[in-house]
Amino acid sequence: MADKSSFTPDEWKLLLESVMMAGIAVSAAEPSSLWGLLKESFAEGKAASRVRSKPSVSRLCSRLAR
Numbered sequence: 121m122a123d124k125s126s127f128t129p130d131e132w133k134l135l136l137e138s139v140m141m142a143g144i145a146v147s148a149a150e151p152s153s154l155w156g157l158l159k160e161s162f163a164e165g166k167a168a169s170r171v172r173s174k175p176s177v178s179r180l181c182s183r184l185a186r
Contacts, residue, residue: 139168 124132143164147157 127135143160146164147160150156
């Protein structure tokens with residue numbers, strides 16, 4: 121199973137940043153005012169908390185969802 125030791129420091133940094141960038145891309149794909157942006161942000165947070173709460177999730181996924 122992949123964990124931090126499976127990646128170079130640059131790759132690990134890119135992995136951690138990619139989660140936030142994906143959320144930003146989804147929000148920017150269909151701009152729908154401030155309210156829509158807030159709803160997307162809350163949805164991203166909910167999804168991350170669901171990933172962290174599942175015991176079967178790999179350490180990599182739980183780390184990325186932080």
